[in-house]
Amino acid sequence: MRATDFIDLEAGTLSREIFSSEEIYRREVERVFAPAWSFVGHTSQLAKNGDFFLSRCGIEPVIVSRDQAGAINVLLNSCRHRGMPACRYDSGNATDFICSYHGWSYGLDGALVGVPKFRERYQGKLEREKWGLIRARVNVFHGSIWATFDDAALSFEDYLGPDMQFYLQALLQGPDGDDDGYEVIGGLVKWQVACNWKFGAENFAGDHYHGYSHISVERLSVGLSGKTSRHNFAAAKTPRQAMSVADPKRGHTIRASVFKDLAGYDVQAGAPDEVNDYYLKCHEERQKRLGDKARLLIHGGVIFPNTHFNSAGRTTIGLWLPLSAGKTEIWRWLFVPRNAPNIVKDTLREYYLRYAGPAGMVEQDDMENWTAAQHGTESLVARKYPFNYQLAMGLARPARADEWLGRDVSITEDVAEHNQRAFYAHWAERIADTP
Amino acid sequence: MTASDDRESALDTILLEAEIERFFSAEAEMLDERRFDAWLDLLHEDLRYWMPIARNVRFDKPETEYTREHSEANWFDEGKDILRKRVLQIQGGDHWAEEPRSRTTHLVANVRVEAIDGADITVKSRFVVCGYRLEHDVDLFIGKRIDVLRRVDGKLKILRRAIYLDQSVLLSRNLTTFF
Numbered sequence: 001m002r003a004t005d006f007i008d009l010e011a012g013t014l015s016r017e018i019f020s021s022e023e024i025y026r027r028e029v030e031r032v033f034a035p036a037w038s039f040v041g042h043t044s045q046l047a048k049n050g051d052f053f054l055s056r057c058g059i060e061p062v063i064v065s066r067d068q069a070g071a072i073n074v075l076l077n078s079c080r081h082r083g084m085p086a087c088r089y090d091s092g093n094a095t096d097f098i099c100s101y102h103g104w105s106y107g108l109d110g111a112l113v114g115v116p117k118f119r120e121r122y123q124g125k126l127e128r129e130k131w132g133l134i135r136a137r138v139n140v141f142h143g144s145i146w147a148t149f150d151d152a153a154l155s156f157e158d159y160l161g162p163d164m165q166f167y168l169q170a171l172l173q174g175p176d177g178d179d180d181g182y183e184v185i186g187g188l189v190k191w192q193v194a195c196n197w198k199f200g201a202e203n204f205a206g207d208h209y210h211g212y213s214h215i216s217v218e219r220l221s222v223g224l225s226g227k228t229s230r231h232n233f234a235a236a237k238t239p240r241q242a243m244s245v246a247d248p249k250r251g252h253t254i255r256a257s258v259f260k261d262l263a264g265y266d267v268q269a270g271a272p273d274e275v276n277d278y279y280l281k282c283h284e285e286r287q288k289r290l291g292d293k294a295r296l297l298i299h300g301g302v303i304f305p306n307t308h309f310n311s312a313g314r315t316t317i318g319l320w321l322p323l324s325a326g327k328t329e330i331w332r333w334l335f336v337p338r339n340a341p342n343i344v345k346d347t348l349r350e351y352y353l354r355y356a357g358p359a360g361m362v363e364q365d366d367m368e369n370w371t372a373a374q375h376g377t378e379s380l381v382a383r384k385y386p387f388n389y390q391l392a393m394g395l396a397r398p399a400r401a402d403e404w405l406g407r408d409v410s411i412t413e414d415v416a417e418h419n420q421r422a423f424y425a426h427w428a429e430r431i432a433d434t435p
Numbered sequence: 436m437t438a439s440d441d442r443e444s445a446l447d448t449i450l451l452e453a454e455i456e457r458f459f460s461a462e463a464e465m466l467d468e469r470r471f472d473a474w475l476d477l478l479h480e481d482l483r484y485w486m487p488i489a490r491n492v493r494f495d496k497p498e499t500e501y502t503r504e505h506s507e508a509n510w511f512d513e514g515k516d517i518l519r520k521r522v523l524q525i526q527g528g529d530h531w532a533e534e535p536r537s538r539t540t541h542l543v544a545n546v547r548v549e550a551i552d553g554a555d556i557t558v559k560s561r562f563v564v565c566g567y568r569l570e571h572d573v574d575l576f577i578g579k580r581i582d583v584l585r586r587v588d589g590k591l592k593i594l595r596r597a598i599y600l601d602q603s604v605l606l607s608r609n610l611t612t613f614f
Contacts, residue, residue, distance in 0.1 A: 185507055187490065187507040189508050190488075190603070191608065192604065192607070216524045216527050216531075219527060220527075345506075346505065346506070350512065352508075353510075354517050354520075357510075358607065364530070364532035364608075364611055371572075
């Protein structure tokens with residue numbers, strides 16, 4: 001397979017087959033997902049030693065735990081004896097994980113600690129230290145937990161690259177610009193959609209263009225003001241420049257705005273008074289801490305391949321988890337500012353619930369459209385005709401030296417399919433045997 | 436208490452449950468016939484509409500099985516103001532997840548009065564909601580409901596609705612129907 005079988009960057013076209021071919025899906029599992037660093041959760045989900053929750057690393061099921069020494073472990077949730085999940089509880093607090101089949105038990109760090117009939121029938125010879133749960137490499141970045149099972153993968157810092165580290169740090173900063181500013185609220189949102197995972201990924205990567213999908217919520221307004229748009233920043237009075245920012249070398253993408261000046265705070269414009277007061281105070285702190293960089297407003301993005309996030313007044317991080325070429329499970333973590341008063345946390349929580357996920361008035365229309373687009377990748381005739389990614393082609397520029405938007409990134413201002421092109425170009429490089 | 440008092444009280448309960456069953460049947464019909472404005476009229480202005488997310492937890496932690504209202508992630512945790520917007524969204528013809536509209540059938544069963552406190556009646560029931568959409572899409576939602584109905588000027592209004600869906604990972608792409 002060659003990268004040019006799928007993508008033609010000069011023409012701005014992409015094969016439809018990559019959304020429906022099971023063969024390509026199998027290659028993705030090995031070549032795109034396995035070597036990646038994946039978001040698996042947040043340290044606020046592991047407040048106490050012994051706390052654990054189930055997650056996914058790439059598409060692999062994992063246990064994320066804090067052991068008795070306080071260290072964070074990411075363990076393949078598969079008993080070494082017969083492959084049963086060692087843990088079948090979504091979350092909790094435990095001293096060990098006991099497989100329900102033959103009773104092998106594992107410590108919070110994955111060490112095999114108990115084997116029935118160890119002395120009598122294994123004659124004490126089973127090498128327990130070799131039969132612990134498979135451990136992933138783990139990295140904690142400003143409270144977010146990342147993992148990979150690929151020993152040959154780059155370091156987490158190199159996988160992200162310097163620019164994406166800057167954006168991820170900015171995403172995880174509280175509204176006051178403080179690092180580690182967020183905590184996860186209880187309960188992960190999980191649901192299934194009958195479409196290829198990349199429809200979600202490309203939408204989050206850089207689709208500033210799909211306003212038509214959401215005209216119903218623009219009409220009704222589901223933002224905090226209840227008066228304007230689905231986005232709170234739509235009520236902002238300070239002019240801003242929307243942009244797509246891509247790291248083409250690594251496939252990471254960001255949708256962001258940069259406000260023209262720091263004069264007024266209005267990112268959460270229209271919020272109820274108590275919420276607005278909190279954000280006003282935060283805004284002053286944020287300016288002190290970040291200076292000119294406080295002008296940045298992250299809308300969302302994708303850390304290649306499947307970790308996605310939304311920001312701009314509602315911070316969520318999620319995973320696209322392909323089950324097959326045509327089916328995807330989606331997981332979402334909802335974040336609130338750690339030090340905010342409860343009224344702020346609750347207002348934001350209600351905003352997510354009416355915005356995002358299968359009950360979200362905004363995202364319902366995304367899921368509907370992605371499912372319908374999937375049909376367009378399955379017809380034999382349609383597959384001969386590629387998809388069009390020509391929007392704002394040829395308008396990209398590198399980040400300027402006087403900007404702090406990044407060193408390796410390329411930028412297209414306003415509505416563009418800049419980020420989708422970068423995402424798929426990197427994807428095709430990973431999938432292909434030759435360029 | 437005499438035997439006839441007992442019988443009287445049992446009959447009161449049966450009559451009340453029959454009234455509530457009729458109320459739920461009429462409500463289901465409004466939703467299935469897409470008479471959403473009439474449905475909104477059944478909701479008390481102070482309604483809390485809550486559908487938690489189910490988690491798989493240890494047998495001795497049943498209190499953690501469903502996410503909590505007012506603090507955790509839920510499928511729904513909102514008041515009448517947002518439900519009104521949801522109705523307006525469906526009615527606009529531009530909410531693609533419901534355009535063209537789904538065909539739904541709401542079944543409510545096992546209706547049982549749990550408690551009566553002044554004007555408020557706590558009712559437990561079971562529901563089956565089937566949604567068929569476009570050519571091939573099928574949604575099936577099964578679960579339990581606990582409602583608090585308040586009698587206002589002789590009419591029942593829904594003051595609180597807790598909806599316990601049996602699924603944990605939602606096996607449908609969307610929750611565009613009402614429960």
